[in-house]
Amino acid sequence: MAGGGSLGEGREKAKRGKPSKRKKKKRVGFHLDMTPLVDIAFLLLTFFMFTTTMTQPQIMNMSIPPENEEVKVIDKELYTLRIRGDGKIFYNIATDEPQIMELKNLKKMSFEENLKLKNRLIVVLKIDDNASYEVVIKVLDELNLAEADLTTAMKKNNLMRDRRFTIAPMTEKDLEEIKSL
Amino acid sequence: MAKVKMKRTGFVLDMTPLVDIAFLLLTFFMFTAKFKSEAESEQKFQIKRPKASADTSKLPDKNLAIIKIAIDSVNTSDTSYYFEMTNEKDRQIVFSTAVGIDDAQRSKMQIKATLANLNTLVHDARTVNPNTKFAIDADKRIRFKWVNDCMEVMRKNLATAFNLVTDKNKECKFHQITQEFYYRI
Structure with a gap:
């Protein structure tokens, strides 16, 4: 052949x-x-x-503190974010009255608040059990995006970014505060 | 234009x-091409992952234990935990020795677990291989309680660093998550 x-x-x-x-x-x-x-x-x-599936799932890093580890904090340095069961987000600084916040403002707000106090601000996230997981991820994502901006902003001033963030349990008192809003 | 016409009878x-x-x-x-893993082809549910902005970090391949929180596609009110491990050797040890698991499930690739089961499974996975990395792959429609309970289990077993599996949101800009520190109040 x-x-x-x-x-x-x-x-x-x-x-x-x-x-x-x-x-x-x-x-x-x-x-x-x-x-x-x-x-x-x-x-x-x-x-x-x-x-073939080209889109591989990606991940979001999370670390939670181990049990029995207490860290003392000052009220003034607290930035509390609360997610209600219906997905609405509320924020308050220190012991102020909680105010409603749109998701789109979250990134800007947390960026500015963090920059004011440099590394001392602690973001506390309190999530209602009934809140949907989707909203939680969206909020975490916005916070992570703000984090990227913060790192670059602080690098300009030769500062190292040290993130302070926690997920705390939603208490009855917390719920009461945002109930009527 | 006078062009010579070629007569084409067949053409190659x-x-x-x-x-x-x-x-x-x-x-x-x-x-x-990456094919579905055995565990994935076995499962009856599909997880609708929440969308997050694009990130460079990818899910590790080795020594990964995935906790899936999924809604059953047939019975939509049925949410459950599923436990899966990528390391075949570790998986066999953990699945065959874990206490309190239905015997019918031991040979499977994926265990449908309750919260109590999950506790033993996470504990055993960490004992068998301390390098096991954990990931939570949850459906976006579930209530946060499921994830919170799961994180509580991880905390108890000192698996304090883990990953949340998300899908890429194409509209968002590229960014990188820096080292994160979490404090408990």
Whole structure:
């Protein structure tokens, strides 16, 4: 079947002068019919293209403090964020009255508040058991985005960013405070 | 324009470049293809992950224990914990020795667990391999209580650093999370 082989064969036969019964083809280059090959290749290609999932899940780093570890804090340095069961977010600084906050303002607010107190501000996140996980992730995401800005902003002043953040349990008292808002 | 018309009875298309490209793509997709793990093909639910802005950190492959909190696709009111481990050797030890687990589940890739089961599973996973990393893969529709209870279990077992699995939100800008410190009040 090889092109070279059959070419030589043809020449030899011509030398001997034997007229062959087969139809003689003069092949200078040869063509291989690649259509079935292409068919299969594309079949496999489409299969792999459709079965591959390009979007790998990504992750959000979390660390929680171990049990029995108490850290003393000053009221003034607290920035409390509360997420109510219906997904509404409330914030208060130190012991101020809680105020409602839109998700889109969260990044700017936490950036500014953190910058005022540098590394001393502690963000406390209190989440109601009935709040949806989606809202929680959105809030955490906004806080993480603010964190990136903070790091760059503080680097300009040659300061190292030291994040202070915690998730605290929502108490009855907390719920009472934001109930009527 | 006087052009010499060629009479074409049949015509041959040179497919070589086409084949080149096709095979190039084929090999690319073959090597990058990641198939569902055994545990994933076994599960009856699908997790709708919450979206978060793009991040460079990816889920580790080795020694990973995933706690899935999912809503059953058939019975939508049924939320449950599922425990899964990527390290085959560790998985066999943990799944066969963990106390209080239904015997029918021991051979499975994924254990449907209650909160009490989860406690023993997390504890055993850490005892068998202290390098085990944990991840919580939760559905975005669930109540936070499920995640909170799960985190409480992790805290008890001193698995205080873990990952939350999210999906990429394409609209957001690229950013990086720096080292985080958490304080308890």
